[in-house]
Amino acid sequence: MSIRVKILGSNSATPAHRRHHTSQLVNVEGKYYMIDCGEATQLQLKRYKLRAQRINNIFISHLHGDHYLGLMGLLSSMHLMGRNKPLNLYGPRGLSEIITLQLKYSDTAFNYDVAFHEVDTQKFQLIHEDELISVHSIPLDHRIPCCGFLFEEKPKNRRLIRETIPEDLSVRNIIRLKKGEDIFDEEGKLLFKNEDMTLPPRQSFKYAYCSDTKYNESIIPIIEDSDMLYHESTFLEEHRDRAHNTFHSTAKEAATIAEKAKVGKLLLGHFSARYKELEPIQEEARLVFPESHLAIEGEEYILDS
Known part of the structure; x- marks a missing residue:
């Protein structure tokens, strides 16, 4: 059993430099879980030949457009392609209103049921569990209610x-x-x-996804010893004031969190459009935490034993 993370989008606020808004697909033994759904996510799914209908659980970190504006289009396409199995949608207060309002004024009724699960972004709590994994919310420090997600594999058989x-x-x-x-x-x-x-059973893995957030050491006990951490790194340290004013992190700060939490690998993402070249972001992070890597769209990052 393994956890495979496919990067569909890695940019912040504005799509630029052939980078798209935030979205990831987590694959656990062929079962798909989507994290965030920025604009053009469904196009990225098609580009990488990933079947949207295999997604049964979607986790939205917060209600800034670069993290959810692709959601209505994806849900509509699922409907038009004949989906009939339920879909679980996890997100902060307001997400269900956004979706149902669009359905109301477009006079649309999906062929399938959407189960809305409102997440309290200020709490670390179990929000989803199935036979393969458990998912907890991670409270983050952003301008609006926002949380990350901790994916943990269940103990495996001998x-x-x-x-x-x-x-x-x-x-x-x-x-x-x-x-x-x-x-x-x-x-x-x-x-x-x-x-x-x-x-003995093979290792069970832990993947932590930390979306938009200021530098926030309170998450360290939650994500500690994760095998892989995705942490936003919107800015370089030279733009630290800009990062703090917009409730974001620098690459150095993301790496500091990774180092203090003793994670196995750090994925850097949510890049500002001001950076066409990303190598300086990786270089800055690696000065603090050598196992820092850029979250490159189309790449798959695998945890396996």
Whole structure:
């Protein structure tokens, strides 16, 4: 099992230099989760041959346009393409009103149900859980209510040592072995000891997405030891005053958070349109945290064991 993060958009406020508004697709064992949905997100999905209909959960960090203006178009396209399965939409207060108002005045009724889940952006709390992952909100410090998202894989099953498994062992007992159980007969006699037939489970990974935010050390205990962190790095340190006035971070500040949180890898994104070339952003971050990387559109960043 792995977590694969596909960058669909990496720019802030204005699309520029062939970079688009913020959006990412998180793929966990073929199950798609979308984070933010800036303008042109559905075009990026088509460009990279990603099927929108496989997305069942969309997480919107806040209601600045560069993070959600592509959402209505994507939802409408899902409708026109015949979607009939429910969609979960997670976001701050006001998101449901924005969508339902557009549906009202366009006299549109989707073929599928949209379940709105209002997120309290000031709390660290569980907002989604399924058989593969759990997702928590991460309170951030931005000009309007805003949160990030922490994706954590569920503990994985133990791995079978194939050559030790009898051919006639039942599926039920194989499942027990994967869960770490020993196998007993009806009289309670030990038949198979788990540690003789299985290996420890593969690593479960943790991915933290920190959207628009000022430098904010209060998130460190939440994202600590994440295998990968995406943290906005809108500006270079030379524009630090501009960053703070607009409730954003510099590349150096993003790297400082990564270093203090002891994460495995840092992805830098949400770039200001003032920067055509991005290498200086990466260079600034690597002076503090060597495992800093640019979130390049079309690239996939993989956590795997």
